[in-house]
Every structure is written in C-alpha cells, then in structure tokens.
Amino acid sequence: MSQPSSNSNSRWPRWLRRHTLELVACAVIALGLLMLLQPFAMVLYTWSFVTMLFGTVMFMVVSKFPE
16 A cells, blocks of 8 residues: 655645645634624624624634645
C-alpha cells in the first residue's frame, strides 16, 4: 500500500491553507460579535448577524481544506 504523498497539499497556495483561513473566519465571527454588542450604530447592529453567519459558514467550509 502506498501512502498519500505530501505533494498533493503543495498544489494549494499557502494562503489557502486551513490554519490561515480558520484564523480569518474566527476574526470575522469576533467582528460580528463586537458589532452586535456595540451601542453606537444601528447599521453595525443590523449587519452583525449576517457577519457572524458568514464567519461560521466560512469556518465550516475552510475546516475541510488541507493543512
């Protein structure tokens, strides 16, 4: 039996690897939470749920990427 080569992951650009994009997704979720909790701008509060939802979906998709 042959083991999968590590070259299969080298086809992915470095910025498309799981670790980097998971950090970006977590930052988007945190931004949405901050938008939800701030008391100053109604526009930020309005878009906070969409921002958190986008970050969550992004995290779910990115977690399937190679390391």
